[in-house]
Amino acid sequence: MILLFYLLSAIMIICALAVVFSKNPINNVIYLIVCFLAMAGHYILLNAQFLAVVHIIVYTGAIMVLFLFVIMLLNLNKAIILRKSTVTRVSAVITGGVFFLVLLAATRQTFEIHARYPFASDFGLVSGIGKVLFSEFLLPFEISSILFISAMVGALMFGKKDV
Amino acid sequence: MQTLTNRSVVASDKKMTILEWIYIPAIIKGMSITIRHFFRKKTTISYPEQKREFSKVYRGQHVLKRDDEGRERCTACGLCAVACPAEAITMKAAERKPGEEHLYREEKYAEIYEINMLRCIFCGDCEDACPKEAIFLTDRIVESQYKRKPFIYGKDILVEAMDLRIDISARQTEAVYQFKLDKRFAHNK
Amino acid sequence: MDLTTLIFKTVFLIIILMVTLIVAMYSTYGERKVAAFMQDRRGPNRAGLFGLLQPLADGVKMFMKEEIIPLTANRKLFIIGPSIAMTTALLTGVVIPWGGTLTIGGHEFSLQIADLNIGILYVFAMVSIGVYGIMIGGWASNNKYALLGAIRAASQMISYELAMGMSIIALVLTTGSLSLHDIVAQQHGMHWNIFYQPLGFLIFLTCAFAETNRAPFDLPECETELIGGYHTEYSSMKLGFYLFAEYINMFISSAVVATLYFGGYNMPFIDGLGLSQNTVTLLGTGFFFIKIFSMIFLFMWIRWTLPRFRYDQLMNMGWKGLIPLGIFNILATGIYYFFTELK
Numbered sequence: 001m002i003l004l005f006y007l008l009s010a011i012m013i014i015c016a017l018a019v020v021f022s023k024n025p026i027n028n029v030i031y032l033i034v035c036f037l038a039m040a041g042h043y044i045l046l047n048a049q050f051l052a053v054v055h056i057i058v059y060t061g062a063i064m065v066l067f068l069f070v071i072m073l074l075n076l077n078k079a080i081i082l083r084k085s086t087v088t089r090v091s092a093v094i095t096g097g098v099f100f101l102v103l104l105a106a107t108r109q110t111f112e113i114h115a116r117y118p119f120a121s122d123f124g125l126v127s128g129i130g131k132v133l134f135s136e137f138l139l140p141f142e143i144s145s146i147l148f149i150s151a152m153v154g155a156l157m158f159g160k161k162d163v
Numbered sequence: 164m165q166t167l168t169n170r171s172v173v174a175s176d177k178k179m180t181i182l183e184w185i186y187i188p189a190i191i192k193g194m195s196i197t198i199r200h201f202f203r204k205k206t207t208i209s210y211p212e213q214k215r216e217f218s219k220v221y222r223g224q225h226v227l228k229r230d231d232e233g234r235e236r237c238t239a240c241g242l243c244a245v246a247c248p249a250e251a252i253t254m255k256a257a258e259r260k261p262g263e264e265h266l267y268r269e270e271k272y273a274e275i276y277e278i279n280m281l282r283c284i285f286c287g288d289c290e291d292a293c294p295k296e297a298i299f300l301t302d303r304i305v306e307s308q309y310k311r312k313p314f315i316y317g318k319d320i321l322v323e324a325m326d327l328r329i330d331i332s333a334r335q336t337e338a339v340y341q342f343k344l345d346k347r348f349a350h351n352k
Numbered sequence: 353m354d355l356t357t358l359i360f361k362t363v364f365l366i367i368i369l370m371v372t373l374i375v376a377m378y379s380t381y382g383e384r385k386v387a388a389f390m391q392d393r394r395g396p397n398r399a400g401l402f403g404l405l406q407p408l409a410d411g412v413k414m415f416m417k418e419e420i421i422p423l424t425a426n427r428k429l430f431i432i433g434p435s436i437a438m439t440t441a442l443l444t445g446v447v448i449p450w451g452g453t454l455t456i457g458g459h460e461f462s463l464q465i466a467d468l469n470i471g472i473l474y475v476f477a478m479v480s481i482g483v484y485g486i487m488i489g490g491w492a493s494n495n496k497y498a499l500l501g502a503i504r505a506a507s508q509m510i511s512y513e514l515a516m517g518m519s520i521i522a523l524v525l526t527t528g529s530l531s532l533h534d535i536v537a538q539q540h541g542m543h544w545n546i547f548y549q550p551l552g553f554l555i556f557l558t559c560a561f562a563e564t565n566r567a568p569f570d571l572p573e574c575e576t577e578l579i580g581g582y583h584t585e586y587s588s589m590k591l592g593f594y595l596f597a598e599y600i601n602m603f604i605s606s607a608v609v610a611t612l613y614f615g616g617y618n619m620p621f622i623d624g625l626g627l628s629q630n631t632v633t634l635l636g637t638g639f640f641f642i643k644i645f646s647m648i649f650l651f652m653w654i655r656w657t658l659p660r661f662r663y664d665q666l667m668n669m670g671w672k673g674l675i676p677l678g679i680f681n682i683l684a685t686g687i688y689y690f691f692t693e694l695k
Contacts, residue, residue: 049468050470057473057476060480061481065484065487069487069503072502073503125470152675190654198653200390200391202389207393209397
């Protein structure tokens, strides 16, 4: 188990670094896909099969397909990527740093959350997630589902020529 | 416009009814047609084992006939080559030497006689033109080849073998004979 | 998990893998026979008795052919493409319950490799990953037709996955479980889900055709417009992998349809016969395969009947036809259960 954990983590970190450092956009996307698959592996290690599969369906199977789709359509090549100006670089570093700080602050609280919700082995299974979603987090869940439905109907409306 | 068959349907842009719009009845109709064909008798003829019945006067590969004593009938007169609309026939005449009387019927014979099977359209005009009853079309199929060269048939293929005489009685009927005697249809007026 | 179970699972896994490959192999033969019969022809009948050795001959041909990788292609991705297609196609068979339980020497073995409690979603995830094989292969070929095929495949998959999800949600509402094992167990007797979810079945079937890139939805490899679509540049066994993956997908989706809507390995009227457990299981597995083969035949039957969709028709049907129908189906099912279960 521990070995698997380290293996998956290593794959994830290497792929994540490759996403950042690789110059070819298609390779970036593919490394990101592998990274996501390794993340799904982590979920399975935590016995959160539902999360793992939904993660694969939504992120790997839908969103990354769209990414790849767009990049293929634009056919970005190494030559096209322009050199960024110094201002952009500095601002990018600042934004990234701030985001990192926010992330650090957020992860500091996880220990507290962990105390509030002690780890249960069936938590990631369908029944566990379902119970939490439909009792404690009912309102946000319903609101987000309405948001999704309206987004989908909106997409349909875009597709129609004569509204 | 007058239609040739009663099966033609005039295309129209009219709005589809609900039943047409969901397509399922149409799909089921199409699938019932294909499944009927599934169980129908197959029309394929598995060639080498099974052969298609030819018509009695089928025009296939040519034969250069010999007479009853085994002498070649062709005298290289060239009428077949003149008659050929596809210009597939060429020949070279030669004189019969003494001592060759058992090989050739008359004093002149075809030293080379070639038909290009890629040009030939199997119309049978050579047969009609022949005054010596020497060339006939038979019900044999011209075999396929990998190259062009073998399609030029020489005398080695065209002249019938002594021990393997080819029956052309279906094409050499009395009516055909009478037709040939009629000078109005002769090629060499 | 004790050792005997582990050994059994391994053996069973290999058997399933072999069966999948053999069925896919003979699907190519079946496809050609069905096509021929529907067109009043005889189909392959030269290699072996009734042409039964034809798939082997085809395989040998595929292996012997010259392997061409275009100079301008992305070599690595060009090779990875067909591998992904094949791997994901084979991975799905793991969760399908191929039969009940066998009792051998006091041990009870389930004829299902992994009974995940999210079986349906697993199938769904594998299908959604499967598109990468086509996309990567199509892009790496560096050919405009292949790229168009890849793009078509991607958009088609995404569009029809939504409708497929909708039909599955309605199905899950009726069964109350995501595990394929439970879903099959619930359909015991003649309580097949197709009687409870006819509309959902139609939607699912249509989406299954689209997801496996089978006619009338074979736009990614539409030969009249795109030469060969995403596999235009492929040759030899790499092409064979793509074609083979398609047939494996067809087999697996037939199995999934049979599991979800036609009662899986359940046989009607088997309980009254008083047979032993093992006989019932084996008969059930046989019956399951009959169902699968019927579904495969349906796949082929439709392929040789219907013409290919135009691209805008495909998108219209997915987004404006199937998704609203799917939402309606969920609503109707939900309302029905709301009023019946509450009492």
